[in-house]
Amino acid sequence: MKLSAELRAFAGRIGHEFNRPELLVRALTHGSFSSETRPDNQRLEFLGDRVLGLVMAEAMLAADRAATEGQLAPRFNALVRKETCADVAREADLGAVLKLGRSEMMSGGRRKQALLGDAMEAVIAAVYLDGGFEAAREVILRLWGKRIETVEADARDxxxxxxxxxxxxxxxxxxxxxxxxxxxxxxxxxxxxxxxxxxxxxxxxxxxxxxxxxxxxxxxxxxxxxxx
CATH class of the missing domain: 3.30.160.20 (Double Stranded RNA Binding Domain)
Known part of the structure; x- marks a missing residue:
């Protein structure tokens, strides 16, 4: 399978060249568009959430070696919550390449926070399965960028x-x-x-x-x- 030009551009925006392009295609397939020959991204979303959590837990520990668990937990939650994943997805223009069914598309699915956040987690899983943990870690840290440094403010109630x-x-x-x-x-x-x-x-x-x-x-x- 070869990626379309728009998917190649998206892969470039997240910073990963796929050896198994079908993983990216699946990660960007919403349930409203899926079929017997084109599965949706729900299973990848499940995996990507866990990969993201591990990368962020490591990043939190490395960023502040003196922080207690009570200090780390709200920072961690701020970085992995669906809203943050959706913000990252918007910055990468993920909505433009998300495959949606007609009804979901008509209702503004490309802008919906839940759909974007879920798809971002699925993309993380696709990178992990394609290139391993280090590849996923590099993509996550690049995309989350300064959010990791400024998370203390975002973690406030x-x-x-x-x-x-x-x-x-x-x-x-x-x-x-x-x-x-x-x-x-x-x-x-x-x-x-x-x-x-x-x-x-x-x-x-x-x-x-x-x-x-x-x-x-x-x-x-x-x-x-x-x-x-």
Whole structure:
């Protein structure tokens, strides 16, 4: 099997030349596009999640040899969570090469956080199976880049930090409201708005209300702190 020009370009963006191109094709095949002759990427996603976790655990230990388990855990979670995987996927323009069924494509599947995050994990597994652990490690560390260095800020509980920011300025605690819900019941996406009584607000989307609230709080906090 030979990769198409767009898949070769994508492989170049992630920094791996595939000896078994069929692995990349499978990693980029969503269940809505799969068939008997073209399996989906779910099994690869399962494996890629574990490979990513091991690479990040090693990176955390190497980056801070004095950190306790309690300090490392939130940093680790921030680096491997679906939202981060989706952000990395967007930077690599993974959505442009993701194979989706018509209905999923029509509903904006190429931009959906859950689909992008899952596919990114599947791509990691494809690199691992094609080139081994070191190849996967190199790709992950390259793609995650400065996120590893700045993870301490990302690992903060954003809702707590936003509440502390508001209280320090005599404001009421932030309010969170669901402003949209999209997708099927088994895979919903929630859009949550975080708002202060001063009128400042920001919204974010995620596959759970909790994650969307955290993301909205972080977006609002980043905006507020950026004005200092």
């Amino acid at each position: 954003a809702k707590t930090s936003l509440q502390e920011w508001a209280q320090a300025r005599g404001l009421q605690p932030p309010r969170y409201a669901e402003i949209a819900r999209e997708g099927p019941d088994h895979a919903p996406e929630f859009t949550i708005e975080a708002r202060l009584d001063s009128g400042e607000a920001a919204s974010a989307r995620a596959t759970s209300k909790r994650a969307a609230e955290q993301a909205a709080a972080k977006a609002l906090l980043d905006r507020l702190e950026g004005r200092k």
